Amino acid sequence: MKEDFLHYLWKFKKFDTLNLKSAQGEIITILKIGDYLELSGPDFFNAHIEIGHQKWAGNVEIHLKSSDWYLHNHENDPAYQNVILHVVWENDTAIFREDNTEIPVLILKDYVSKEIIHNYTALITPKTWISCEKQIQDTNQFVFKSWQERLFLERLERKSKFIYDLLEETNQDWEAVLFCLLAKNFGLNTNGNSFLQIAKSIPFSIIRKESFENENLEALFFGNAGLLNAEKEDVYFKDLNFRYFYLLHKYQLERTFVDPVQFFKLRPDNFPTIRLSQLAGLYHKYQNLFSKICHLKSLESVYELFDISASNYWLNHYQFDKESPKKAKSLSKSFLDLIVINTIIPIQFAYSATLGEPDIESLIDFMNEVAPEKNAIIDKFISFGIKSKNAFESQTLLELKNEYCNNKSCLKCAIGIDLLKNN
Structure with a gap:
């Protein structure tokens, strides 16, 4: 079990939201889950929650164990004073605010179905290469295509950091x-x-x-x-x-x-x-x-x-x-294809971004003309039935493997979320 799974459950309300009670016995009604910003500080900002007969607006912090609050030294961080609900998988200790009032706790494992836990376990169980290698073909194609566009943008943004460093030099x-x-x-x-x-x-x-x-x-x-x-x-x-x-x-x-x-x-x-x-x-x-x-x-x-x-x-x-x-x-044309992928497209993106007008659609159209790369990663995806017709698709698969699969970030990946949701 990982904390990002609990983030997924809360973000998409993948639990029984109709019969919630706090560890202290008060009825909980979620009016707004809050904003998942992935910044320093609490996990979800500006949540609206009714606890007992009192409506609260504030932040939600999520941990595997409630004692992680102290493990992470939140008691010394003013950013956590506005936490209105502590969502945990296991409640092993009470947490108090500075005014000595106890922070309400929701024990999430009591409200999550066995099927969701089974699907999550199946997804993250180590495979020979990537976690979803036996399921990736089942991904909704609209989700897959949309995620490829996001991966392409992330890849260009990452490559642009090197270009901006050169610009400074x-x-x-x-x-x-x-x-x-x-x-x-x-x-x-x-x-x-x-x-x-x-x-x-x-x-x-x-x-x-x-x-x-x-x-x-x-x-x-x-x-x-x-x-x-x-x-x-x-x-x-x-x-x-x-x-x-x-x-x-x-x-x-x-x-x-x-x-x-x-x-x-x-x-x-x-x-x-x-x-x-x-x-x-x-x-x-x-x-x-x-x-x-x-x-x-x-x-x-x-x-x-x-x-x-x-x-x-x-x-x-x-x-x-x-x-x-x-x-x-x-x-050769094959060499120039690599120049397009690694030089021309990145520098066009970086330059247009400095002007505030990156045209991602045109860059994707450009990449659609270029033949896909041939390497071990692309060959492995082919063995799972994921074929690249052009360099746009092969580049997104490289980004997927290196930045998500290798880091086991299934619950930050649209493919992993879609498979978990539909299985």
């Missing part, structure tokens, strides 16, 4: 924020943090000034990535090395040492050399990328904007000094 420069976010996501999971460190180590004002020469951008990126440290006979390598130290001197920059970029287990097209060259090519091609990103509304427009390739040297190289068969290193 860059003195409110949205172009610089976009550069950092793109760099991180060009590095994917393996090199994302290293690429982010590279982006943060180069003032964006320098990127703006040097964007007219693609080789200078590559020199800065490769140099700060530690990819120009070795001695090589390669002519292009030597040219980038010369440019790098020239730019360090020109802008009075110190050499930066980031976490080493990785090649291990990566497909050649995802090698850090290729991705950094493509990132340099993007900023060589566009000097005002943020405004263009903000106006993207379709997947096709993304593919057109990001129609770039690594520089000519990389046509027949994946690494310095090692020639390979000639192949253009352009950005």
